[in-house]
Amino acid sequence: MVAMKTLTEKILTDTIRLRPANSHKGTFGRVCLVGGNYQFGGAIIMATEASVYSGAGLNTTLTDVVNFGPLHARLPEAMVTEFTNQKALTQLVSAADTVVVGPGLGVESDSLTVLKGVFDAIRPSQTLLIDGSAITMIAENDLPLPTAHLIFTPHQMEWQRLSGIPINNQENEANEKVREELDAIVVLKSHRTRIYTSEGSFMNPTGTPAQATGGMGDTLAGMIGGFTAQFTHRENAVLAAVYAHSDIADNLADHQYVVLPTQIMHQLPTYMHDHQSKR
Numbered sequence: 634m635v636a637m638k639t640l641t642e643k644i645l646t647d648t649i650r651l652r653p654a655n656s657h658k659g660t661f662g663r664v665c666l667v668g669g670n671y672q673f674g675g676a677i678i679m680a681t682e683a684s685v686y687s688g689a690g691l692n693t694t695l696t697d698v699v700n701f702g703p704l705h706a707r708l709p710e711a712m713v714t715e716f717t718n719q720k721a722l723t724q725l726v727s728a729a730d731t732v733v734v735g736p737g738l739g740v741e742s743d744s745l746t747v748l749k750g751v752f753d754a755i756r757p758s759q760t761l762l763i764d765g766s767a768i769t770m771i772a773e774n775d776l777p778l779p780t781a782h783l784i785f786t787p788h789q790m791e792w793q794r795l796s797g798i799p800i801n802n803q804e805n806e807a808n809e810k811v812r813e814e815l816d817a818i819v820v821l822k823s824h825r826t827r828i829y830t831s832e833g834s835f836m837n838p839t840g841t842p843a844q845a846t847g848g849m850g851d852t853l854a855g856m857i858g859g860f861t862a863q864f865t866h867r868e869n870a871v872l873a874a875v876y877a878h879s880d881i882a883d884n885l886a887d888h889q890y891v892v893l894p895t896q897i898m899h900q901l902p903t904y905m906h907d908h909q910s911k912r
C-alpha cells in the first residue's frame with residue numbers, strides 16, 4: 634500500500650488551463666446531468682448550476698418536468714428534457730463527455746428505470762459520475778455497472794451501502810480494495826474527504842463544518858462534472874474540484890457561520906480565474 638498524499642493548491646494550476654483563444658462552447662465539454670424527482674428538484678438544480686459555473690460549455694439536465702421552471706428561472710444557460718423520455722435520454726447521454734447521475738434522483742421504481750436507462754446508453758469512452766440516490770440504488774438492487782470511466786462520490790453512509798464497509802471501519806486499505814474491484818475513482822466525502830484512484834490515494838486538507846448543509850455534495854457532483862468535461866486529465870480534474878469546493882468554503886467561513894452550496898458555486902468563476910495555469 635502506497636502512502637496517502639495530501640493535496641495542495643498546486644492541483645489547481647496543474648489542472649485549470651488557460652482558455653485557448655481559438656475556442657468555442659464545444660471546446661469546454663458537454664455535461665448531461667440526470668436527477669431531481671418531484672421531491673428533490675433542488676439537488677439537480679444545484680448540480681447543474683455548479684457545472685455551468687465551473688465552465689462546462691454545454692449543459693443539459695434530464696429531470697422531472699416539475700423542475701423545468703424552477704431550474705430555468707435560476708439558470709437559463711442549461712437545457713432541459715424529461716428524464717422519463719427514454720429516446721431523448723439515450724441521445725443526450727450518448728452526446729455527453731461527462732454524465733452525472735443521482736443528485737435527487739430518489740429511489741422509487743421510476744428512479745431505477747432512469748438509472749438503468751443511463752447505464753444502457755453510456756459508452757466506454759465516456760465519464761460517468763454516480764452520486765447520491767444512484768449509489769443507494771446500485772447497492773440496494775445489486776445493479777451491474779456499465780463499462781465507462783466511473784467516478785463514485787459517496788458520503789460515508791452511501792459508501793457503507795455500496796462497499797459493505799461499516800462507517801467505523803472505512804480505512805484506506807479496505808477502501809482501496811473495493812475501489813479496485815469497482816475499477817473507478819472513489820471520492821469518499823467527510824470532514825476530510827479522501828480520493829482513491831488507480832494513480833494513488835489523496836487526502837483533501839480543505840473543508841469546514843460550515844459546509845455541513847444539504848446540497849453541498851450535489852454541488853460537488855456538478856463541479857466534478859464540469860471539471861472532467863473540460864480538463865483532460867481525469868484524476869486531476871476530480872482532485873482539483875474537491876480541493877476548490879472546500880477551499881472556497883474555507884475562505885467564506887472566515888467570516889460566515891454557515892456556507893451555502895449556491896454561494897460556493899457563485900465564487901467559481903473568480904476563483905478559477907485566480908488559480909488558472911499561467912501557460
Ligand SMILES: NC(=O)C1=CN([C@@H]2O[C@H](COP(=O)(O)OP(=O)(O)OC[C@H]3O[C@@H](n4cnc5c(N)ncnc54)[C@H](OP(=O)(O)O)[C@@H]3O)[C@@H](O)[C@H]2O)[C@@H](O)CC1
Nearest residue numbers: 673674675676735736737738739765766788789790847848
Ligand atoms: N435540496 C435537495 O433537493 C436535496 C436533495 N438531496 C438528495 O436526497 C437524496 C438522499 O440523500 P441523503 O444523503 O439526504 O440521504 P441518505 O442517502 O439516506 O443518507 C443520509 C443517512 O446517512 C447517514 N449518514 C452517516 N454518515 C453520513 C455522512 N458522512 N454524510 C451524510 N449522511 C450520513 C445519515 O445519518 P444522520 O444524519 O441521521 O446521522 C442518514 O441516516 C439524494 O439523492 C440527494 O442528492 C440531499 O442532497 C439534500 C438536499
Ligand SMILES: Nc1ncnc2c1ncn2[C@@H]1O[C@H](COP(=O)(O)OP(=O)(O)O)[C@@H](O)[C@H]1O
Nearest residue numbers: 788822823824840841842845847848849850851
Ligand atoms: N464537517 C464538515 N467538514 C468539512 N466538509 C464537510 C463537513 N460536512 C459536510 N462536508 C462536505 O459537504 C459535502 C456533503 O455531501 P453530501 O452528504 O452528499 O451532501 P448532499 O447530498 O446534501 O448534497 C461533502 O463534500 C462533504 O465533504
Ligand SMILES: [Mg+2]
Nearest residue numbers: 765788850851
Ligand atoms: Mg449527497
